[in-house]
Amino acid sequence: MAKQQGPLTGTQTLTIGKALNLGLRRALEDDPKVLLMGEDVGRLGGVFRITDGLQKDFGEDRVLDSPLAEAGIVGTAIGLAMRGYRPVCEMQFDGFSYPAFDQVTNQLAKMHYRSRGRITLPVVIRIPFGGGIGSVEHHSESPETYYMHTAGLKVVTPSSAVDAYFMIQQAIRSNDPVIFLEPKARYYEKGEVDLDASLASAEPLHRSRVVRAGSDATVVGYGPTMRVLRDSADAAAEDGRLLELIDLRTLSPLDLDPVYESVKRTGRLIVVHEAPTNAGPAAEIAARVQNECFYSLEAPVQRVTGFDTPYPASKLEEHFLPDLDRVLDAVDRTFSY
């Protein structure tokens, strides 16, 4: 990541990683109760350098290098939130977030409900997620379904620099626990961000968005798969098929109204994600779309997803991950009905 330390102003071209870094910086500046916690987030700036330079500028009490203990990070964040702080926890990798699973799903997610609203826990859990970085096992998981399935959590994932910058700040301001999934393979993708734009003017946190209009089929994805969707739309256009692309941005709560509207126009839906097929996000989306758009559908909802295997060794991940050809194949299938 570029070591640019210019003023936080104007429209700048930023990587997703740098946009997250600047979003965290803004949140730390705006609210003294915001704390960053995690393994290596301090002096190292995180293994992906997302927290680069923040401990230097905000001190060890605001940016905590935590013991190597994921349940400890989330569990103490709960206590800090009960004390009035707004902790932002980093799970170093997706596969290492599972030791904290009890604290996230049994404690963090349920405290507001159990206490009948007396306790709010404004905790953000940042998880770099998804594959495609050629790493060893446990470094490329897609855990989103676990968290989507747990009431009490909100689950969001940006796919662009501008969303990264604003969504992390919105997540930190939320009074609910937010699982913030960062598409790690896309940390270096660049986009323009207007750093002067107010948070209030940004797209709301829990809204999906049509990112490309099209009339022939609807393709839905989020986070790491959005680049594949864009490439697929370009390729399909050469064949004369105009795909409408929707970035979900939010997995819990799902915002499917734009999807319903789109499917009612196109009659065709393809859902793309890296997580395995079985009981994955696409299953939920397909079921709801069937309920809402049954008479508009020209074909069954198609899923392009990871396989129902453990995440494979990295020399095999190109076969596991949804790619341009698999998306186009699904497009062909939906037109074969």
Add this chain to the structure above:
Amino acid sequence: MGDKPATKGRPATKARSGARRSRPAPTPAEEAALQGSVPEPEFVQLLTPDGERVEHPDYSVDFTDEQLQGLYRDLVIVRRLDLESTALQRQGHLAIWASLEGQEAAQIGSGRALRKQDMAFPTYREHGVLWCRGVDPTAPHGLFRGNDHGDWDPAEHNANLYTLVIGAQTLHAVGYAMGINYDGKVGTDDGEAAIVYFGDGASSQGDVHEACVFAGVYHAPVVFFCQNNQYAISEPVERQTRTPIYQRAAGYGFPGVRVDGNDVLACYAVARHALDQARHGQGPTLIEAYTYRMGAHTTTDDPTRYRTGSEVESWKQRDPISRMRSYLTKAGIGDDDFFASVDADADRITGRLREFVIGMPDPDPSRLFEHVYAEESPLQDAERAWFEQYQSSFVGEGAH
């Protein structure tokens, strides 16, 4: 009270000496259990099972007669509330009950050592601690009846809700205590501290280990109060650890101390000292209150399957209430009128509990969807709307 050495009590067992063997030799406690009697270990004690006051070089108490009477009153009332709750479960008014019988001194001693500004994190058996925090004694019963998940305000009473996943709350307490540090509320007499309750079984949990790591590393003003009641449901403490629990503190870099958990005066003195240390910026302490759960783990349990009658009998001789009563009598602090008035208070309070529990209405179904989120909640809103419509469809059919 002066500075304390890092640890107190008996050194580790000698079971490791001798030739290699496939299984470690029984600990003294195991041997004693096999023989049907349990020796008292070395611990801080200020009141013997016979009700004799004894001195300890490091810990003392300075109660007035009225305060001593108050402690006795607390012990009696929380036991009566507990026995009444067990009876309510047996009569079908509660789904389950987790009894504190035998652990009253540990809870009242430590609970009375707390100041208003301190925060308590209980597990699910700390009815005596809640009593000390001013929580209405009927408040936990919604949880055990199945009406709610605990209906008291943690912020109002500085007592968190019960936690059923073993040991999870130790991390919350440490995080809260880290927040006390960040708020600068340590280092003076009106500083704040957190105390977290857990059992001997919880000492095996990873969360408890991580909590101790964080507490040590961040020098958090927290007291770990382990009630070693000797059993995690059916498993004896030897199935959790081969090391006395309080000695584990040394590995985390803070003091550990073992106290007679059936001695309310010693529990008070030890907890007060640890809380003072925390409030004054001296960091965490692990207290092991050595006690015994006289009843079942919960009302679903059958302790006769795993405990001998003679073991239970030997612990009965160390009852926390009878020793206090004996002491008050011998010291001329309590007479028959006093004890009768305490019993009358207990009758009145348990009568109110019984009336409350039996009359507790089922919760309104709309509660199902309340407070899932603090902010927008579209999925739950949609489900609630559907559910209300569905419910209303039965009106007129006589189904509801």
